[in-house]
Amino acid sequence: MEINGRTGFFCLIGSPVGHSGSPAMYNYSFQKTEQDYVYLAFDVDLDKTEEAVSALKALGCKGVNVTMPCKTKVAELADELSDAAELIGACNTVVVKDGKLHGHNTDGIGFVRNLKEHGADVKDKVITVMGAGGAATAIQVQAALEGAKKIYIFNCKDKFYANAENTARKIENKVPGVTVEVYPLEDSQKLYEKIKESDILVNATKSGMKPAEDESLIKDVSVFQPDFVVADAVYNPRETKLIREAKAAGCKIALGGIGMLLWQGEAAFRIFTGESMPTEEVYERFFRG
Template structure:
Protein backbone atom coordinates (compact mmCIF):
# COMPACT_ATOMS: atom_id res chain seq x y z
CA UNK A 1 0.00 0.00 0.00
CA UNK A 2 2.66 2.48 -1.03
CA UNK A 3 1.40 6.05 -1.24
CA UNK A 4 2.76 8.37 -3.91
CA UNK A 5 2.04 12.09 -4.14
CA UNK A 6 1.28 13.19 -7.70
CA UNK A 7 0.19 16.35 -9.46
CA UNK A 8 -3.42 15.27 -9.02
CA UNK A 9 -3.19 14.43 -5.30
CA UNK A 10 -5.87 16.12 -3.20
CA UNK A 11 -4.89 17.65 0.12
CA UNK A 12 -6.57 17.33 3.51
CA UNK A 13 -5.21 18.57 6.82
CA UNK A 14 -5.54 19.12 10.53
CA UNK A 15 -5.43 22.76 11.65
CA UNK A 16 -4.99 24.04 15.21
CA UNK A 17 -2.20 24.47 17.74
CA UNK A 18 -0.34 22.41 18.80
CA UNK A 19 -0.70 19.62 16.23
CA UNK A 20 2.72 17.95 16.27
CA UNK A 21 1.49 15.16 18.59
CA UNK A 22 -1.55 14.28 16.48
CA UNK A 23 -2.13 10.77 15.19
CA UNK A 24 -4.60 12.02 12.55
CA UNK A 25 -2.14 12.12 9.61
CA UNK A 26 -1.12 8.51 10.23
CA UNK A 27 -4.76 7.36 10.52
CA UNK A 28 -6.10 9.15 7.45
CA UNK A 29 -3.10 8.36 5.24
CA UNK A 30 -3.37 4.66 6.15
CA UNK A 31 -7.03 4.71 5.13
CA UNK A 32 -6.34 6.58 1.89
CA UNK A 33 -3.70 3.98 1.00
CA UNK A 34 -6.07 1.15 1.91
CA UNK A 35 -8.78 2.50 -0.40
CA UNK A 36 -6.27 3.57 -3.07
CA UNK A 37 -7.50 7.17 -2.89
CA UNK A 38 -5.41 9.97 -4.38
CA UNK A 39 -5.35 12.04 -1.18
CA UNK A 40 -2.67 13.07 1.30
CA UNK A 41 -3.21 14.34 4.86
CA UNK A 42 -0.96 16.77 6.74
CA UNK A 43 -1.03 18.88 9.92
CA UNK A 44 -0.59 22.66 10.04
CA UNK A 45 0.02 24.70 13.20
CA UNK A 46 -2.59 27.45 12.93
CA UNK A 47 -3.42 29.99 15.65
CA UNK A 48 -6.96 31.25 16.23
CA UNK A 49 -6.37 34.62 14.54
CA UNK A 50 -5.00 32.83 11.45
CA UNK A 51 -8.18 30.82 10.82
CA UNK A 52 -9.74 33.14 8.17
CA UNK A 53 -6.50 33.11 6.16
CA UNK A 54 -6.22 29.32 6.51
CA UNK A 55 -9.77 28.87 5.21
CA UNK A 56 -9.07 31.20 2.27
CA UNK A 57 -6.05 29.01 1.47
CA UNK A 58 -8.26 25.93 1.74
CA UNK A 59 -10.48 27.32 -1.00
CA UNK A 60 -7.55 28.53 -3.10
CA UNK A 61 -5.73 25.18 -2.96
CA UNK A 62 -9.02 23.32 -3.53
CA UNK A 63 -8.37 21.21 -0.43
CA UNK A 64 -10.98 18.49 0.08
CA UNK A 65 -11.31 19.15 3.79
CA UNK A 66 -9.84 19.89 7.20
CA UNK A 67 -10.12 18.63 10.72
CA UNK A 68 -10.06 21.42 13.27
CA UNK A 69 -8.68 21.19 16.79
CA UNK A 70 -8.22 23.70 19.61
CA UNK A 71 -8.09 26.69 19.69
CA UNK A 72 -9.67 27.10 16.24
CA UNK A 73 -13.05 25.34 16.47
CA UNK A 74 -15.18 28.39 17.28
CA UNK A 75 -13.39 30.73 14.86
CA UNK A 76 -13.79 28.15 12.10
CA UNK A 77 -17.54 27.90 12.74
CA UNK A 78 -17.84 31.68 12.41
CA UNK A 79 -16.29 31.52 8.94
CA UNK A 80 -18.32 28.67 7.39
CA UNK A 81 -20.70 28.96 4.47
CA UNK A 82 -22.95 26.31 6.02
CA UNK A 83 -23.17 24.41 9.33
CA UNK A 84 -24.55 20.99 10.27
CA UNK A 85 -27.31 20.97 12.94
CA UNK A 86 -24.90 19.92 15.71
CA UNK A 87 -22.26 22.48 14.68
CA UNK A 88 -24.90 25.23 14.56
CA UNK A 89 -26.17 24.46 18.08
CA UNK A 90 -22.66 24.09 19.54
CA UNK A 91 -21.15 27.04 17.66
CA UNK A 92 -17.99 25.10 16.83
CA UNK A 93 -16.71 22.77 14.11
CA UNK A 94 -14.08 20.04 14.04
CA UNK A 95 -14.55 18.91 10.43
CA UNK A 96 -14.77 21.06 7.30
CA UNK A 97 -15.74 19.71 3.88
CA UNK A 98 -14.95 21.78 0.79
CA UNK A 99 -17.87 21.32 -1.60
CA UNK A 100 -16.59 23.10 -4.73
CA UNK A 101 -15.61 26.22 -2.81
CA UNK A 102 -18.48 26.10 -0.31
CA UNK A 103 -17.12 25.27 3.15
CA UNK A 104 -19.51 23.15 5.23
CA UNK A 105 -18.71 22.78 8.93
CA UNK A 106 -19.54 19.69 10.96
CA UNK A 107 -19.03 18.63 14.58
CA UNK A 108 -18.19 14.91 14.80
CA UNK A 109 -16.98 14.76 18.43
CA UNK A 110 -20.46 13.84 19.64
CA UNK A 111 -20.90 11.42 16.73
CA UNK A 112 -17.63 9.82 17.83
CA UNK A 113 -18.93 9.39 21.36
CA UNK A 114 -22.19 7.82 20.16
CA UNK A 115 -20.28 5.58 17.73
CA UNK A 116 -17.96 4.41 20.50
CA UNK A 117 -20.97 3.50 22.65
CA UNK A 118 -22.55 1.58 19.76
CA UNK A 119 -19.25 -0.26 19.31
CA UNK A 120 -19.73 -1.40 22.93
CA UNK A 121 -23.37 -2.40 22.39
CA UNK A 122 -24.94 0.75 23.85
CA UNK A 123 -27.58 2.91 22.11
CA UNK A 124 -28.32 6.35 23.61
CA UNK A 125 -31.89 6.38 22.28
CA UNK A 126 -34.35 6.51 25.16
CA UNK A 127 -31.57 6.63 27.76
CA UNK A 128 -31.31 8.92 30.79
CA UNK A 129 -27.86 10.47 30.97
CA UNK A 130 -25.73 12.42 33.43
CA UNK A 131 -22.89 14.37 31.78
CA UNK A 132 -20.14 15.99 33.84
CA UNK A 133 -18.76 19.16 32.28
CA UNK A 134 -19.71 21.85 29.78
CA UNK A 135 -16.54 22.34 27.74
CA UNK A 136 -16.12 21.47 24.07
CA UNK A 137 -16.23 17.67 24.33
CA UNK A 138 -19.05 17.61 26.89
CA UNK A 139 -21.18 20.05 24.88
CA UNK A 140 -20.71 18.02 21.70
CA UNK A 141 -21.81 14.89 23.57
CA UNK A 142 -24.86 16.60 25.04
CA UNK A 143 -26.00 17.95 21.67
CA UNK A 144 -25.43 14.75 19.68
CA UNK A 145 -27.07 12.52 22.29
CA UNK A 146 -30.12 14.80 22.33
CA UNK A 147 -30.27 14.73 18.51
CA UNK A 148 -29.93 10.92 18.60
CA UNK A 149 -32.90 10.43 20.92
CA UNK A 150 -31.68 10.47 24.53
CA UNK A 151 -34.69 10.77 26.86
CA UNK A 152 -33.01 13.14 29.32
CA UNK A 153 -29.63 14.74 29.96
CA UNK A 154 -28.62 16.15 33.36
CA UNK A 155 -25.57 18.41 33.01
CA UNK A 156 -23.37 19.00 36.05
CA UNK A 157 -20.62 21.62 36.02
CA UNK A 158 -18.67 23.54 38.68
CA UNK A 159 -19.80 27.08 39.43
CA UNK A 160 -17.58 28.69 36.78
CA UNK A 161 -18.19 30.47 33.43
CA UNK A 162 -18.88 27.11 31.76
CA UNK A 163 -22.02 26.76 33.89
CA UNK A 164 -23.56 29.60 31.84
CA UNK A 165 -22.49 27.78 28.67
CA UNK A 166 -24.30 24.68 29.93
CA UNK A 167 -27.46 26.72 30.53
CA UNK A 168 -27.17 28.19 27.03
CA UNK A 169 -26.78 24.70 25.53
CA UNK A 170 -29.81 23.48 27.49
CA UNK A 171 -31.92 26.40 26.22
CA UNK A 172 -30.92 25.67 22.61
CA UNK A 173 -31.67 21.97 22.98
CA UNK A 174 -35.08 22.66 24.52
CA UNK A 175 -35.90 24.67 21.38
CA UNK A 176 -34.30 22.30 18.85
CA UNK A 177 -34.98 18.91 20.48
CA UNK A 178 -38.01 19.38 22.77
CA UNK A 179 -38.44 15.63 23.34
CA UNK A 180 -35.16 15.51 25.29
CA UNK A 181 -35.41 16.83 28.86
CA UNK A 182 -32.21 18.80 29.51
CA UNK A 183 -31.46 20.12 33.02
CA UNK A 184 -28.40 21.95 34.38
CA UNK A 185 -27.07 21.65 37.94
CA UNK A 186 -24.05 22.86 39.87
CA UNK A 187 -21.53 20.09 40.54
CA UNK A 188 -21.19 21.39 44.11
CA UNK A 189 -24.65 19.97 44.85
CA UNK A 190 -23.47 16.42 45.58
CA UNK A 191 -26.88 15.32 46.85
CA UNK A 192 -28.49 16.30 43.54
CA UNK A 193 -25.68 14.57 41.64
CA UNK A 194 -26.27 11.36 43.60
CA UNK A 195 -30.02 11.63 43.00
CA UNK A 196 -29.64 12.12 39.23
CA UNK A 197 -27.08 9.30 38.83
CA UNK A 198 -29.49 6.97 40.67
CA UNK A 199 -32.05 7.62 37.90
CA UNK A 200 -29.53 7.49 35.03
CA UNK A 201 -28.65 4.76 32.56
CA UNK A 202 -25.37 6.39 31.49
CA UNK A 203 -22.82 8.49 33.41
CA UNK A 204 -20.27 10.44 31.34
CA UNK A 205 -17.17 12.35 32.39
CA UNK A 206 -16.86 14.98 29.65
CA UNK A 207 -13.97 16.83 31.33
CA UNK A 208 -10.19 16.35 31.52
CA UNK A 209 -10.48 15.10 35.12
CA UNK A 210 -8.32 12.01 35.53
CA UNK A 211 -6.09 12.73 32.53
CA UNK A 212 -2.32 12.35 32.92
CA UNK A 213 -0.58 13.66 34.98
CA UNK A 214 -3.64 13.82 37.30
CA UNK A 215 -4.53 10.11 37.18
CA UNK A 216 -5.52 10.07 40.87
CA UNK A 217 -8.40 12.53 40.38
CA UNK A 218 -12.09 11.85 39.74
CA UNK A 219 -15.13 14.12 39.92
CA UNK A 220 -17.10 11.25 41.48
CA UNK A 221 -16.06 11.02 45.12
CA UNK A 222 -18.99 8.95 46.42
CA UNK A 223 -18.47 5.42 45.10
CA UNK A 224 -21.90 4.36 46.35
CA UNK A 225 -23.40 5.87 43.15
CA UNK A 226 -22.00 2.96 41.11
CA UNK A 227 -24.31 0.02 40.44
CA UNK A 228 -24.03 -2.95 38.05
CA UNK A 229 -26.45 -1.60 35.42
CA UNK A 230 -24.94 1.92 35.30
CA UNK A 231 -22.89 2.45 32.12
CA UNK A 232 -19.88 4.65 32.96
CA UNK A 233 -18.03 6.51 30.19
CA UNK A 234 -15.01 8.81 30.06
CA UNK A 235 -13.74 11.06 27.25
CA UNK A 236 -10.21 10.82 28.67
CA UNK A 237 -8.04 8.29 26.81
CA UNK A 238 -4.70 8.76 28.57
CA UNK A 239 -4.69 6.69 30.73
CA UNK A 240 -6.98 4.24 28.96
CA UNK A 241 -8.64 3.39 32.29
CA UNK A 242 -9.14 6.50 34.42
CA UNK A 243 -9.74 6.49 38.16
CA UNK A 244 -13.46 6.97 37.44
CA UNK A 245 -13.60 3.89 35.22
CA UNK A 246 -11.44 1.80 37.51
CA UNK A 247 -13.54 2.59 40.59
CA UNK A 248 -16.75 1.97 38.64
CA UNK A 249 -15.45 -1.41 37.46
CA UNK A 250 -14.27 -2.36 40.96
CA UNK A 251 -17.68 -1.36 42.35
CA UNK A 252 -19.40 -3.80 40.00
CA UNK A 253 -20.36 -1.70 36.95
CA UNK A 254 -20.45 -4.22 34.12
CA UNK A 255 -19.83 -1.72 31.32
CA UNK A 256 -17.11 0.96 31.50
CA UNK A 257 -16.06 2.75 28.30
CA UNK A 258 -12.91 4.84 27.82
CA UNK A 259 -12.25 7.72 25.44
CA UNK A 260 -9.87 6.10 22.95
CA UNK A 261 -12.69 4.78 20.78
CA UNK A 262 -14.34 8.21 20.66
CA UNK A 263 -11.28 9.56 18.83
CA UNK A 264 -11.47 6.74 16.32
CA UNK A 265 -15.21 7.04 15.68
CA UNK A 266 -15.19 10.82 15.21
CA UNK A 267 -12.52 10.14 12.59
CA UNK A 268 -14.78 7.50 11.02
CA UNK A 269 -17.54 10.12 10.69
CA UNK A 270 -15.17 12.68 9.17
CA UNK A 271 -13.74 10.09 6.73
CA UNK A 272 -17.26 9.35 5.48
CA UNK A 273 -17.87 13.07 4.95
CA UNK A 274 -14.61 13.47 3.01
CA UNK A 275 -14.74 10.34 0.86
CA UNK A 276 -18.27 8.93 0.97
CA UNK A 277 -16.65 5.65 2.04
CA UNK A 278 -16.61 3.68 5.29
CA UNK A 279 -13.29 3.89 7.09
CA UNK A 280 -11.57 0.47 7.28
CA UNK A 281 -11.85 0.45 11.07
CA UNK A 282 -10.80 -3.12 11.81
CA UNK A 283 -7.85 -2.90 9.42
CA UNK A 284 -6.75 0.38 10.99
CA UNK A 285 -7.06 -1.08 14.51
CA UNK A 286 -4.85 -3.98 13.42
CA UNK A 287 -2.32 -1.60 11.84
CA UNK A 288 -2.36 0.54 15.00
CA UNK A 289 -1.79 -2.47 17.26
CA UNK A 290 1.13 -3.66 15.13
CA UNK A 291 2.76 -0.23 15.27
CA UNK A 292 2.35 0.03 19.06
CA UNK A 293 4.40 -3.15 19.64
Protein backbone atom coordinates in the same frame (compact mmCIF):
# COMPACT_ATOMS: atom_id res chain seq x y z
CA MET B 1 0.19 5.35 -3.27
CA GLU B 2 2.32 7.74 -5.26
CA ILE B 3 1.59 11.44 -5.14
CA ASN B 4 0.93 12.88 -8.58
CA GLY B 5 -0.53 15.96 -10.21
CA ARG B 6 -4.07 14.81 -9.50
CA THR B 7 -3.62 13.91 -5.83
CA GLY B 8 -6.15 15.71 -3.65
CA PHE B 9 -5.39 16.86 -0.13
CA PHE B 10 -7.02 17.16 3.25
CA CYS B 11 -5.47 18.76 6.31
CA LEU B 12 -5.59 19.63 9.97
CA ILE B 13 -5.43 23.23 11.19
CA GLY B 14 -4.96 24.54 14.73
CA SER B 15 -2.14 25.15 17.16
CA PRO B 16 -0.16 23.26 18.21
CA VAL B 17 -0.49 20.36 15.75
CA GLY B 18 3.04 18.92 15.79
CA HIS B 19 1.97 16.14 18.18
CA SER B 20 -1.11 15.13 16.19
CA GLY B 21 -1.56 11.55 15.06
CA SER B 22 -4.14 12.55 12.44
CA PRO B 23 -1.77 12.69 9.42
CA ALA B 24 -0.50 9.15 10.08
CA MET B 25 -4.01 7.78 10.66
CA TYR B 26 -5.64 9.38 7.62
CA ASN B 27 -2.76 8.76 5.22
CA TYR B 28 -2.74 5.11 6.29
CA SER B 29 -6.51 4.95 5.72
CA PHE B 30 -6.25 6.55 2.28
CA GLN B 31 -3.66 3.95 1.31
CA LYS B 32 -5.70 1.04 2.67
CA THR B 33 -8.79 2.22 0.77
CA GLU B 34 -6.75 3.06 -2.35
CA GLN B 35 -7.78 6.71 -2.52
CA ASP B 36 -5.59 9.31 -4.21
CA TYR B 37 -5.39 11.73 -1.28
CA VAL B 38 -2.81 12.97 1.19
CA TYR B 39 -3.30 14.53 4.63
CA LEU B 40 -1.15 17.30 6.08
CA ALA B 41 -1.07 19.36 9.28
CA PHE B 42 -0.70 23.14 9.39
CA ASP B 43 -0.01 25.15 12.54
CA VAL B 44 -2.55 27.99 12.44
CA ASP B 45 -3.17 30.49 15.23
CA LEU B 46 -6.63 31.91 15.87
CA ASP B 47 -5.89 35.27 14.28
CA LYS B 48 -4.80 33.54 11.05
CA THR B 49 -7.80 31.20 10.79
CA GLU B 50 -9.80 33.16 8.23
CA GLU B 51 -6.74 33.74 6.08
CA ALA B 52 -5.80 30.05 6.26
CA VAL B 53 -9.29 28.83 5.35
CA SER B 54 -9.44 31.21 2.39
CA ALA B 55 -6.04 29.98 1.18
CA LEU B 56 -7.03 26.32 1.55
CA LYS B 57 -10.16 26.91 -0.54
CA ALA B 58 -8.08 28.66 -3.21
CA LEU B 59 -5.65 25.72 -3.29
CA GLY B 60 -8.45 23.21 -3.82
CA CYS B 61 -8.28 21.55 -0.41
CA LYS B 62 -10.95 18.84 -0.19
CA GLY B 63 -11.58 19.09 3.52
CA VAL B 64 -10.20 20.19 6.86
CA ASN B 65 -10.08 18.86 10.40
CA VAL B 66 -10.03 21.67 12.94
CA THR B 67 -8.57 21.66 16.43
CA MET B 68 -8.13 24.36 19.05
CA PRO B 69 -8.09 27.32 18.95
CA CYS B 70 -9.83 27.51 15.56
CA LYS B 71 -13.05 25.49 16.02
CA THR B 72 -15.41 28.34 16.86
CA LYS B 73 -14.00 30.68 14.22
CA VAL B 74 -14.32 28.04 11.51
CA ALA B 75 -17.97 27.53 12.47
CA GLU B 76 -18.48 31.26 11.90
CA LEU B 77 -16.80 31.02 8.49
CA ALA B 78 -18.75 27.97 7.28
CA ASP B 79 -21.44 28.42 4.64
CA GLU B 80 -23.52 25.59 6.08
CA LEU B 81 -23.48 23.78 9.43
CA SER B 82 -24.76 20.39 10.48
CA ASP B 83 -27.34 20.41 13.28
CA ALA B 84 -24.67 19.33 15.76
CA ALA B 85 -22.13 21.95 14.68
CA GLU B 86 -24.77 24.67 14.84
CA LEU B 87 -25.87 23.73 18.35
CA ILE B 88 -22.30 23.30 19.60
CA GLY B 89 -21.09 26.47 17.88
CA ALA B 90 -17.88 24.79 16.77
CA CYS B 91 -16.58 22.68 13.88
CA ASN B 92 -13.93 19.99 13.92
CA THR B 93 -14.56 18.81 10.36
CA VAL B 94 -15.19 20.82 7.20
CA VAL B 95 -15.70 19.51 3.70
CA VAL B 96 -15.45 21.77 0.65
CA LYS B 97 -18.14 21.20 -1.98
CA ASP B 98 -18.77 23.49 -4.95
CA GLY B 99 -16.67 26.16 -3.29
CA LYS B 100 -18.74 26.14 -0.09
CA LEU B 101 -17.65 25.15 3.41
CA HIS B 102 -19.88 22.55 5.04
CA GLY B 103 -19.10 22.37 8.75
CA HIS B 104 -19.59 19.36 11.01
CA ASN B 105 -18.72 18.31 14.54
CA THR B 106 -17.90 14.62 14.93
CA ASP B 107 -16.91 14.53 18.62
CA GLY B 108 -20.39 13.62 19.84
CA ILE B 109 -20.89 11.28 16.90
CA GLY B 110 -17.75 9.42 17.97
CA PHE B 111 -18.96 9.18 21.55
CA VAL B 112 -22.38 7.77 20.65
CA ARG B 113 -20.92 5.39 18.07
CA ASN B 114 -18.47 4.04 20.65
CA LEU B 115 -21.38 3.30 22.99
CA LYS B 116 -23.22 1.50 20.20
CA GLU B 117 -20.15 -0.58 19.35
CA HIS B 118 -20.25 -1.84 22.95
CA GLY B 119 -23.97 -2.54 23.06
CA ALA B 120 -25.32 0.69 24.54
CA ASP B 121 -27.50 3.41 23.03
CA VAL B 122 -28.60 6.89 24.10
CA LYS B 123 -32.09 6.67 22.60
CA ASP B 124 -34.80 7.07 25.26
CA LYS B 125 -32.12 7.08 27.97
CA VAL B 126 -31.45 9.41 30.91
CA ILE B 127 -27.87 10.66 30.87
CA THR B 128 -25.77 12.56 33.40
CA VAL B 129 -22.83 14.43 31.90
CA MET B 130 -20.14 15.97 34.09
CA GLY B 131 -18.55 18.89 32.26
CA ALA B 132 -19.48 21.79 30.00
CA GLY B 133 -16.43 22.32 27.78
CA GLY B 134 -16.12 21.45 24.11
CA ALA B 135 -16.21 17.65 24.39
CA ALA B 136 -19.00 17.75 26.96
CA THR B 137 -21.13 20.05 24.82
CA ALA B 138 -20.64 17.82 21.78
CA ILE B 139 -21.71 14.75 23.78
CA GLN B 140 -24.78 16.51 25.19
CA VAL B 141 -25.86 17.77 21.76
CA GLN B 142 -25.37 14.46 19.95
CA ALA B 143 -27.14 12.53 22.70
CA ALA B 144 -30.13 14.84 22.31
CA LEU B 145 -30.09 14.58 18.51
CA GLU B 146 -30.05 10.78 18.77
CA GLY B 147 -33.06 10.57 21.03
CA ALA B 148 -31.97 10.88 24.66
CA LYS B 149 -34.94 11.45 26.97
CA LYS B 150 -33.26 13.53 29.69
CA ILE B 151 -29.81 15.04 30.05
CA TYR B 152 -28.47 16.28 33.37
CA ILE B 153 -25.45 18.57 33.03
CA PHE B 154 -23.20 19.10 36.05
CA ASN B 155 -20.40 21.65 35.98
CA CYS B 156 -18.47 23.73 38.47
CA LYS B 157 -19.66 27.28 38.94
CA ASP B 158 -16.91 28.59 36.67
CA LYS B 159 -16.84 30.37 33.30
CA PHE B 160 -18.31 27.27 31.61
CA TYR B 161 -21.44 27.14 33.77
CA ALA B 162 -23.18 29.79 31.69
CA ASN B 163 -22.14 27.80 28.62
CA ALA B 164 -23.92 24.76 30.06
CA GLU B 165 -27.09 26.77 30.66
CA ASN B 166 -26.92 28.17 27.13
CA THR B 167 -26.42 24.67 25.69
CA ALA B 168 -29.44 23.41 27.61
CA ARG B 169 -31.64 26.21 26.23
CA LYS B 170 -30.44 25.65 22.66
CA ILE B 171 -30.98 21.89 22.81
CA GLU B 172 -34.51 22.20 24.21
CA ASN B 173 -35.39 24.81 21.56
CA LYS B 174 -33.97 22.75 18.69
CA VAL B 175 -34.67 19.15 19.69
CA PRO B 176 -38.24 18.20 20.61
CA GLY B 177 -38.87 15.65 23.33
CA VAL B 178 -35.70 16.09 25.38
CA THR B 179 -35.36 17.71 28.81
CA VAL B 180 -32.02 19.26 29.79
CA GLU B 181 -31.26 20.40 33.34
CA VAL B 182 -28.11 22.09 34.65
CA TYR B 183 -26.73 21.79 38.18
CA PRO B 184 -23.55 22.85 39.99
CA LEU B 185 -21.03 20.03 40.27
CA GLU B 186 -20.28 21.19 43.81
CA ASP B 187 -23.72 19.89 44.88
CA SER B 188 -22.72 16.25 45.41
CA GLN B 189 -26.11 15.34 46.90
CA LYS B 190 -27.88 16.47 43.72
CA LEU B 191 -25.23 14.77 41.57
CA TYR B 192 -25.76 11.38 43.23
CA GLU B 193 -29.53 11.84 43.13
CA LYS B 194 -29.48 12.41 39.37
CA ILE B 195 -26.97 9.62 38.72
CA LYS B 196 -29.37 7.19 40.42
CA GLU B 197 -32.08 8.35 38.00
CA SER B 198 -29.77 7.86 35.01
CA ASP B 199 -28.92 5.03 32.63
CA ILE B 200 -25.59 6.50 31.54
CA LEU B 201 -22.93 8.54 33.37
CA VAL B 202 -20.34 10.49 31.40
CA ASN B 203 -17.21 12.23 32.60
CA ALA B 204 -16.24 14.96 30.14
CA THR B 205 -14.03 16.93 32.52
CA LYS B 206 -10.27 16.69 32.96
CA SER B 207 -10.71 14.70 36.16
CA GLY B 208 -8.62 11.53 36.00
CA MET B 209 -6.44 12.79 33.16
CA LYS B 210 -2.67 12.49 33.50
CA PRO B 211 -1.00 13.56 35.73
CA ALA B 212 -4.06 13.36 38.01
CA GLU B 213 -4.77 9.64 37.45
CA ASP B 214 -5.92 9.14 41.05
CA GLU B 215 -8.76 11.66 40.78
CA SER B 216 -12.43 10.84 40.30
CA LEU B 217 -15.43 13.11 40.71
CA ILE B 218 -17.45 10.16 42.03
CA LYS B 219 -16.53 9.56 45.66
CA ASP B 220 -19.50 7.33 46.52
CA VAL B 221 -19.09 4.28 44.28
CA SER B 222 -22.33 2.77 45.59
CA VAL B 223 -24.08 4.70 42.80
CA PHE B 224 -22.55 2.24 40.31
CA GLN B 225 -25.11 -0.49 39.61
CA PRO B 226 -24.73 -3.62 37.42
CA ASP B 227 -27.07 -2.30 34.69
CA PHE B 228 -25.29 1.07 34.58
CA VAL B 229 -23.21 2.46 31.69
CA VAL B 230 -20.19 4.63 32.55
CA ALA B 231 -18.12 6.42 29.91
CA ASP B 232 -15.12 8.73 30.17
CA ALA B 233 -13.98 11.17 27.48
CA VAL B 234 -10.46 11.05 28.96
CA TYR B 235 -8.16 8.72 27.00
CA ASN B 236 -4.85 9.28 28.78
CA PRO B 237 -4.68 7.11 30.83
CA ARG B 238 -6.68 4.56 28.87
CA GLU B 239 -8.57 3.65 32.04
CA THR B 240 -9.26 6.42 34.53
CA LYS B 241 -10.01 5.83 38.18
CA LEU B 242 -13.69 6.37 37.34
CA ILE B 243 -13.65 3.54 34.80
CA ARG B 244 -11.64 1.20 37.03
CA GLU B 245 -14.07 1.70 39.90
CA ALA B 246 -17.10 1.28 37.64
CA LYS B 247 -15.72 -2.04 36.39
CA ALA B 248 -14.94 -3.16 39.94
CA ALA B 249 -18.52 -2.34 40.94
CA GLY B 250 -19.82 -4.59 38.15
CA CYS B 251 -21.18 -1.98 35.74
CA LYS B 252 -22.15 -3.76 32.51
CA ILE B 253 -20.33 -1.22 30.33
CA ALA B 254 -17.42 1.01 31.38
CA LEU B 255 -15.53 2.75 28.58
CA GLY B 256 -12.50 5.02 28.37
CA GLY B 257 -12.10 7.74 25.76
CA ILE B 258 -10.00 5.92 23.15
CA GLY B 259 -13.05 4.60 21.33
CA MET B 260 -14.59 8.06 21.12
CA LEU B 261 -11.35 9.30 19.56
CA LEU B 262 -11.32 6.47 17.02
CA TRP B 263 -14.95 6.83 15.97
CA GLN B 264 -14.93 10.62 15.68
CA GLY B 265 -12.01 10.16 13.28
CA GLU B 266 -13.98 7.54 11.35
CA ALA B 267 -16.94 9.91 11.11
CA ALA B 268 -14.70 12.63 9.66
CA PHE B 269 -13.20 10.15 7.18
CA ARG B 270 -16.70 9.18 6.06
CA ILE B 271 -17.64 12.86 5.61
CA PHE B 272 -14.44 13.45 3.63
CA THR B 273 -14.61 10.43 1.34
CA GLY B 274 -18.07 8.89 1.53
CA GLU B 275 -16.42 5.61 2.55
CA SER B 276 -15.81 3.79 5.82
CA MET B 277 -12.43 4.06 7.47
CA PRO B 278 -10.73 0.67 8.06
CA THR B 279 -11.30 1.01 11.79
CA GLU B 280 -10.06 -2.42 12.88
CA GLU B 281 -6.69 -1.92 11.21
CA VAL B 282 -6.51 1.71 12.36
CA TYR B 283 -7.24 0.69 15.95
CA GLU B 284 -4.57 -2.01 15.93
CA ARG B 285 -1.98 0.27 14.39
CA PHE B 286 -2.62 3.58 16.16
CA PHE B 287 -4.86 3.10 19.20
CA ARG B 288 -4.18 -0.23 20.88
CA GLY B 289 -1.25 1.22 22.82
